[in-house]
């Protein structure tokens with residue numbers, strides 16, 4: 001995808017006056033942007049499609065004393081097919097909410113932007129299972145936000161962990177623990193799950209998406225990421241249950 005200084009994706013919209021919306025956008029160069037889309041709820045408004053959730057486009061802004069208004073928008077992608085599958089739509093909204101929570105106004109977030117775009121594209125246009133996709137997103141999301149889980153050494157004794165030994169994930173400490181140092185509240189991981197975490201963290205999304213659901217500790221990674229947010233995400237309650 002070509003990307004310009006104007007490229008952004010709509011993370012949230014809220015009604016504003018009769019025909020307007022306040023948009024929350026993620027821009028790789030500007031971070032989180034709040035901007036008013038005037039008249040976008042009128043039929044035939046040129047801003048209508050670009051003011052929907054997930055809309056990816058090039059947005060022109062008018063900045064008046066820090067209050068941004070969208071003056072024009074060129075739509076690149078709507079991710080429309082997401083709306084046809086409730087589970088995948090719920091995952092998509094959850095991804096948007098996580099990015100909104102992590103991005104800061106005025107701080108570029110190229111890596112986060114690309115992670116969101118790649119994940120949304122696969123969620124929308126491929127039939128790959130959503131659990132490993134979301135688990136991979138959560139793992140890389142935490143790394144981008146400076147809380148990369150420690151997977152190669154025990155968080156308590158520092159000993160290098162072998163690939164075949166029993167390990168435990170500690171959500172609060174953010175890493176794996178060996179059998180000798182294990183503590184209450186930690187989650188025992190199957191060997192395949194620990195291997196999946198290490199593989200997914202060092203590879204791009206093409207490597208982790210085709211793994212069986214059971215290898216990707218998706219619920220665990222949700223706890224890991226959500227426990228570090230300032231406030232709970234309402235969309236988390238909409239996610240499909242983990243069987």
Ligand SMILES: [Zn+2]
Nearest residue numbers: 154157178181
């Ligand atoms: Zn240890």
